[in-house]
Amino acid sequence: MNDYLQRVTAERFPGPDVVLPREQIPQGTAFDAQTWIRQAEQLVSSDDGWRLRQSVHDNAPEGRPIYWNSGWAWWLAGVGKLWSNFTDEPLAKAMERAAVWANLPVLLLVLTALGWCCARRWGALAGAVCVAVLAGHRGFYASFYPGNADHHGVIAASGAGLLLGVMLGGLGWHRGGANGGGRGAWFPADENVVRRMFAWSALAGAIGMWFSAASTIPVLVALAVAVVLCGRTGGDALCFNGDAWRWWGRLGGALCLGFYLLEQFPDRLGWRLEVNHPVYALAWAGGAEVLAWLLERRTGGWRLPMRREWRRLGIAGLAVSAPLVALMVGGTVVFGLTDPFMESVHRNVTELESMGRRIAVLGWEHHASYVLLQPMLLFATGVAAWVSRKRPEGALLRAAVLTAVFMLALGWWQNRWMLIGGGSV
Secondary structure (H helix, E strand, O other), X not given: OHHHHHHHHHOOOOOOOOOOOOOOOOOOOOHHHHHHHHHHHHHHHOOOOOOOOEEOOOOOOOOEEOOOOOHHHHHHHHHHHHHHHHHOOOHHHHHHHHHOOOHHHHHHHHHHHHHHHHHHHHOHHHHHHHHHHHHHOHHHHHHHOOOOOOOHHHHHHHHHHHHHHHHHOHHHEEOOOOOOOOOOOOOOOOHHHHHHHHHHHXXXXXXXXXXXXXXXXXXXXXXXXXXXXXXXXXXXXXEEOHHHHHHHHHHHHHXXXXXXHHHHOOOOOOOOOOOOOHHHHHHHHHHHHHHHHXXXXXXXXXXXXXXXXXXXXXXXXHHHHHHHHHHHHHHHHOOHHHOHHHHHHHOOOHHHXXXXXXXXXXXXXXXXXXXXXXXXXXXXXXXXXXXXXXXXXXHXXXXXXXXXXXXXXXXXXXXXXXXXXXXXX
16 A cells, blocks of 8 residues: 555646645545545534535635435545544544555455445356456446545446346346356346346435436446347247336336435435436336236237337326426436536536547557457457347347446447446446
8 A cells, every 4th residue: 555655646647736635545546535534523513513505615615515425425424433433533634544454344345245246146257257247347446446435336336246146147038946056157147036136126226326426327227228239038938027117117217216215305305417316216116017018019019009008108208208397397407517617617627528638638548448348348348249139148249248338338429437337348
């Protein structure tokens, strides 16, 4: 760790040198981390309660309300207090020093959980490959850099868990209890395993929505589109359980609502759609209903919906459209990022620039993993999906490739998605 900090200190990052109040946090790569540490310090030192409500570090002199999740501030405050108890350092200093290590336990927990799930379903080799790929993928591990005590690591891990749970659940397909459907098989043995995997996926997605709805919603949309486009799974020995998708959407929506209440109840039950909100919970549940119906029709043959199905699809359609209607009606009042001033600010934010612009500034070598390695990996996976197109597991590969291509395209549009979608890619 000391060698790492010395190397970071010696490195000269692009841009002017600045003086920041955090001596242990790398300058030039962890500005957000410094803000998070300040928010955690304020959380434990003020009388505003146990959730983030107001920032006093910018927009002087009155400050401004903040709507970031409190979960990451709780974590930084917790590790800071733990460090202070062992070292007797002042809490502010202890929190800064502990923040250097704050990402490590989270990374180890994520790698262990995702690797264990893969090993349980597809065998020890698959679990080891999962851990190696995540730990070695720059778009994933960069969010967990020592000292970069930002919430992007949790967001990337949530996206990875969201997608992996659905894949381990066989996209809703199972073997109906047939032999060979247990550990090591591509598809689960029965619908109970499917529901369990989908439940883990819903939990990961809900945590992602709590930490950053704006970052998790594109992953949900990409997954839904990819599953619809990946084609029929096939295989007479397989059974499809559309209710697993409905369970996934309803559970994910309920968890989103729970995290919303945890964060906002009772004093801030307003319409701030930049963050997690009940309309997104409705949209998730409604979208899962529509997705389940589409997949069932593809499996059992296309036909017009029956009267009862029309009613359910109508309600689901209203739920899916709720965020769009709220944005159209409320405008900048409910979604401040559409404000012309904010749009002008975004044009000067480095992480919102296109990847082409970043390559022109820094050179393609600085982004070699995005320019060469990720496209090569997706191409190889696409070839594998094409070769296995007549096999049931081909649908899993196609869904994974399509989702990753969508997230990679977002990253080329705005380079911030390369980190947030790292777990997806």
